[in-house]
Amino acid sequence: MNTEATTTTIDHLVVETDDTERARAFYAAAFDLGDRIRVRRSEAPTSGFRGFTxxxxxxxxxxxxALYDSAIAAGATAVKPVSKSLWGVGGTFRAPDxxxxxxxxxxxxxxxxxEREIDSIVLLLGPADVGAAKRFYTERGLRAGKSFGAYVEFELPGSPVQFGLNARKALAKAAGVPLDGDGSHRLAIGGGAAAFSDLDGFAWEPAADATSVAPVSPVE
Structure with a gap:
């Protein structure tokens, strides 16, 4: 196991965009995630589904x-309006970035x-090979909890952001977006002791590096 890359928590997520001012304004107005969501400039080519939700x-x-309506009012694009299903109630949108x-x-x-109250934040990656991705992350200190088929939830007790895997095709279908997409993920995951990238190119950065990426401040 690469102990330098070991991680058992995710402190924050960095969303990369070519319009940081618009992105910060959106996240500040849509919902208060404090310093868990950060924004950084990037012009790396990207298109379509970026392989995560x-x-x-x-x-x-x-x-x-309340949260969904707030996001749409702040400039998000509706993908799947809020509706009931067998498992509960939910909706999907695409942020301006x-x-x-x-x-x-x-x-x-x-x-x-x-209330616009959030209980938890969950990052789901859509790897090309869930089995290989699961092995990659368990070798770096993460413990798989709930796991069935092509879906895996890792156990991150106390982590501000929870983490899991779902097959790319299944993840896109659940979100209601087309599967196709390539280029940069335009996402960095803040956690772990050292920087590394997984098998699908998702970048992890030490949480300490967040000092160079300003958190989004909510608009009162």
């Missing part, structure tokens, strides 16, 4: 609607008034 999990449907986001809850009933 970021999910915001809420406690009840009213909060899902091109990243795909989902907002969801497993609950089907509201118990309190609607």
């Amino acid at each position: 970021i999910s915001l999990l809420a406690s009840q449907p009213a909060n899902v609607h 091109g990243s795909v986001w989902t907002i969801a809850t497993s609950s089907k009933k509201d118990t309190t008034p609607a």
